[in-house]
Amino acid sequence: MKPSVILLFLSLVFSALPALSQTPASDSLRRLLRQQPLPDTTRVRRLLMLVRQVKIADVPQALQLSKEALELARQLSDRVGEAQALLELSALHRRQTKYEEARRYARHALRLFERLSNKQGQAKAWLQLSLIDMVAGNLKPAVDFALKGLPLAEQVGDQQTQAYLHVSMGDAYVKMENYEEAIPILQSVLKSGQQLGDKQLVLQALNGLGESFQKLRKWPQALHYHQRALKLSQQLGDKVGEAADETNLAEVYRLQGNYAAALAHGLRARRMVKATHDDFNLPSVELTLARIYLHAQELDSTLALAQDGLKVSLRTRSVENARDASDILAQVYAQQGNFAQAYRHRTMHLAYNDSLSGEEIQRQTSALRHNYELEKKQAQITMLTQARQLERQKRNALLGGLGGVVALAALLARNIFLKQRTNRHLNEKNQQIEAHSIALDRTLEDLKTTQTQLVQREKMASLGELTAGVAHEMQNPLNFVTNFADLSVELVAELEEELAQEPLTPERRQTIQLLLQELVQNQAKIHQHGHRADGIVKRMLEHSRGGSGQRQPTNLNALCEESLRLAYHSWRAKHPDFTAALTTELDPHVLPVPVVPQDVNSVLLNILTNAFYAVGEKRQRAGDTFHPEVTVHTQRTTHAVRISVRDNGLGISEEAKAKIFQPFFTTKPTGEGTGLGLSLSYDIITKGHGGTLTVESKEGEYTEFVISLPVKPQSVFA
Numbered sequence: 001m002k003p004s005v006i007l008l009f010l011s012l013v014f015s016a017l018p019a020l021s022q023t024p025a026s027d028s029l030r031r032l033l034r035q036q037p038l039p040d041t042t043r044v045r046r047l048l049m050l051v052r053q054v055k056i057a058d059v060p061q062a063l064q065l066s067k068e069a070l071e072l073a074r075q076l077s078d079r080v081g082e083a084q085a086l087l088e089l090s091a092l093h094r095r096q097t098k099y100e101e102a103r104r105y106a107r108h109a110l111r112l113f114e115r116l117s118n119k120q121g122q123a124k125a126w127l128q129l130s131l132i133d134m135v136a137g138n139l140k141p142a143v144d145f146a147l148k149g150l151p152l153a154e155q156v157g158d159q160q161t162q163a164y165l166h167v168s169m170g171d172a173y174v175k176m177e178n179y180e181e182a183i184p185i186l187q188s189v190l191k192s193g194q195q196l197g198d199k200q201l202v203l204q205a206l207n208g209l210g211e212s213f214q215k216l217r218k219w220p221q222a223l224h225y226h227q228r229a230l231k232l233s234q235q236l237g238d239k240v241g242e243a244a245d246e247t248n249l250a251e252v253y254r255l256q257g258n259y260a261a262a263l264a265h266g267l268r269a270r271r272m273v274k275a276t277h278d279d280f281n282l283p284s285v286e287l288t289l290a291r292i293y294l295h296a297q298e299l300d301s302t303l304a305l306a307q308d309g310l311k312v313s314l315r316t317r318s319v320e321n322a323r324d325a326s327d328i329l330a331q332v333y334a335q336q337g338n339f340a341q342a343y344r345h346r347t348m349h350l351a352y353n354d355s356l357s358g359e360e361i362q363r364q365t366s367a368l369r370h371n372y373e374l375e376k377k378q379a380q381i382t383m384l385t386q387a388r389q390l391e392r393q394k395r396n397a398l399l400g401g402l403g404g405v406v407a408l409a410a411l412l413a414r415n416i417f418l419k420q421r422t423n424r425h426l427n428e429k430n431q432q433i434e435a436h437s438i439a440l441d442r443t444l445e446d447l448k449t450t451q452t453q454l455v456q457r458e459k460m461a462s463l464g465e466l467t468a469g470v471a472h473e474m475q476n477p478l479n480f481v482t483n484f485a486d487l488s489v490e491l492v493a494e495l496e497e498e499l500a501q502e503p504l505t506p507e508r509r510q511t512i513q514l515l516l517q518e519l520v521q522n523q524a525k526i527h528q529h530g531h532r533a534d535g536i537v538k539r540m541l542e543h544s545r546g547g548s549g550q551r552q553p554t555n556l557n558a559l560c561e562e563s564l565r566l567a568y569h570s571w572r573a574k575h576p577d578f579t580a581a582l583t584t585e586l587d588p589h590v591l592p593v594p595v596v597p598q599d600v601n602s603v604l605l606n607i608l609t610n611a612f613y614a615v616g617e618k619r620q621r622a623g624d625t626f627h628p629e630v631t632v633h634t635q636r637t638t639h640a641v642r643i644s645v646r647d648n649g650l651g652i653s654e655e656a657k658a659k660i661f662q663p664f665f666t667t668k669p670t671g672e673g674t675g676l677g678l679s680l681s682y683d684i685i686t687k688g689h690g691g692t693l694t695v696e697s698k699e700g701e702y703t704e705f706v707i708s709l710p711v712k713p714q715s716v717f718a
Contacts, residue, residue: 026053044073044081051088063092083112083121090128099136106132123153123161130168137319143172163192167204179212186212203232203241214252222252240281243272247285254292263292283309283321290328303332323352482530488523492516553592556641560586560632563601567608578616580628589636593709595689603681607645607705614649614703639711646704652697660695
């Protein structure tokens, strides 16, 4: 099937009725409109329904009804009715080849549907825009618009609009000769049309499949689908569609060499399009007949049909038919020896036919131009020579022409060779530039990463200096607070001794004693919290100093065992009754890793101390039924060494886990933790060694800290 015929069928979207201006449905709608003239939204809907009934057979009446519906919808502020009327006007202007007006109406409808968040209306608007560009021969935007409408139709479950969007895409692939994509889409549309009972959809799929197999020169399949389409058009009473199907069959028979059958179908199609005044499909029919007459060497008939086909194609803006008409005219004029006209129409054909290769265009243009120049030279020779000299001049001219052809062929071959060599050089240069660009991009990324790390280190250094300064400034006042609290306790004791010698009443002495006891308690609290603040200051100093040691290859398995043993004995020294099962799972493939061993040991001691605290607290709550256990595990991966410390203690809540590495955050009771240990450990691992420190926990069951140290640390940390 010709693409222009497919587009004719696409213009019948959402109209599955026969092309009859008077039907029971249309008569009923007219009667309702006369009997109920009230200007309301119901009237808008009835006007639009009538438009869909008559638009195929009576375009002027459909235009008048659509404009009436549009005006009434705007008066009523009926945005949905207004958008639907705009879509109908767009379709009607498209059928009249007024593409700019059609596109303007469709885009206006799309904007209204978008404001209303009406996805079904948006999908139909995108379909209309796709059809407009399809008719105009703009395949890329046609496919693009169809792809924009499909997700919207799928979201609202509008299977009919989905199917028509697929038809538009399938037709685009047919026109681009991409049959591998076109055939599966159209077969799916055929199945959908049969399931939906939409005969127009089935008809379009049949025509698309027929054309695809026709272009692939698979004649049995092409005839099968075209004959099914013809039968369906006859059942629907669609004379326009029937004429198009007759044209398709004529073209298939012509390509098979069955010119008698081709002529019969072609003449039948021409009678139908003349009877229906179908200028849209008239060029396709005439061009098919022109090809048949061209084969029979009836050049006058061919010329008349092709000229009329070109004229109508230009009027209806059918680019493909104009291209085919130009091709036929170029062949006819060439056979008649009119090379000037042949050259002109070949140039028109090449301008329309963007899909032809550049070499083919040059070959055809050069051949026609050579014949045209040769004709002029032959005429000059005839006028300047006599009968005897004419033969010699002809021979010389032929030899000269042959030499020119040889020279031209050599020049073309040289140009092709030079072009290929230039292309090779350009490809090599492009590859070098691309490789250089990739290297530069990689270097830039490395520089950005290094810059970020250096800036972070500078920030941490500045923060450390600030923290150290604040901590030093706080130490002296804290020492004074602690010392004066101790001195106040001694002064209270002396005051009690002095009061014991004073003659006071028992009541007065008891009151003073109570006040002195409260004062002693207050001083004890000041002393306790002063010592706590002093511990925080010392941890701040440690946090500000960070790791200052040198990296050296370190056996992490041995370091883990040593840290576990040291942390356990240190904890038992403070809590003699504490016991726990210690488990080590050390990977023998772990090789020495360049780290600062003192810093990593400090991190492990901090994490292990927290683990012993967690299992100890759980033991106090659960009693003897709970058995504390702490496990240290190492593993070598491709790019890192992982150290995990897992305990079966209290676990950490999700809220606390999000803040666990923040400075001064602690889950321990007041006085038992400063909140700086894990923060300092995090900085040592991430900023000092370029690794990671993460935590996984389930409240009431377990906590696991995982240290990951890179096998090859980044140079900025070296």
